[in-house]
Amino acid sequence: MLKELLNTGFGAAAIIKERVEEEIKILEEKGKLKKDDAKSFLESLEKKGKDEEQKAKDEIKKVLKEVINELGLATKEDLEKLKEDLK
Template identity: 65%
Template sequence: MLKEMLHTGFGVASVIHEKIEEEVTKLEKKSKIKKDDAKSFLESLEEKGKEEDSKIKEHLKTTLKEIIDELGLATKDDLEKLKKELKK
């Protein structure tokens, strides 16, 4: 379910990005915006998108770690420690 939500979010972001590019191209063709300004604007949007993506991923990792801790689930490290102890 989480994976599907992430895919939906990325899909929405992609559609919004495409629509913004279309509108900027229209403005550029109508000479209401300079080509360099349009390019700069789109690059700025892309950079902000990458920053937000990083923030979301970090927040998601933190949240999942908290949930795992609250549920008392074993982590990879926990299982590795247990394997080592069992081999002794």
């Protein structure tokens, strides 16, 4: 379910990006937007998108760690410690 949710979000973002690029091209062609301004705008959108993606990934990791902790599941670190204790 999580994977589908992420894919849906990324798909929506891709569609929005395409539409924004189309609208910017139209504005450029009509002379209402300079090419440099359009490029700068798209770059800032891309950076913001990457920042938001990282925030989402960080939040997902945080939530998953909380769930693992609440369920009492063994972590990689727990297993490594157990291996060392058994030696």
